[in-house]
Amino acid sequence: MKNNRLITIVVALLSLVGIVLFLTTLGVNEDDKAAMSDAVSPLVTYSLVLLGLTAGVTVLASILSLFKNPAALKKALLGLLGMGVLLVVSYILSADGQVIDANEKVIAAAGSSVSKNTSTGIWLSVILILIAGGFFVWDLLKGLVKS
Secondary structure, three states, rough: OOOHHHHHHHHHHHHHHHHHHHHHHHOOOOHHHHHHHHHHHHHHHHHHHHHHHHHHHHHHHHHHHHHHHHHHHHHHHHHHHHHHHHHHHHHHHOOOEEEEOOOOOOOEEEHHHHHHHHHHHHHHHHHHHHHHHHHHHHHHHHHHHOO
């Protein structure tokens, strides 16, 4: 019960700070870009800090939860191993030719790591889409056979 009250107080304080920072932006003239930037900057920084803290707490809680449950840890490690295998396969399939944008401008030269990594990401996406599509079709067929 004390934890819930403490969490409520912390959330209320964080919300109050956010509201105050937001209200400071309302009093600034929209035409004065420097003043607007000075008023918005603390709000953006506060938002980024809250986002980082939230992500950090979430990841930490997730990792602690995994260590408390060995079966879930085993599943997570198998999932990471599977993704690692798919990443290696994608890297092997990827080309390292030059990357050109829509205006025929060279973004990455042939043989560069940017080109190889971009191609690896594309191949990984294609492989994951094929796997997801296969599971979708399998589930669809299973549903048709049951009925």
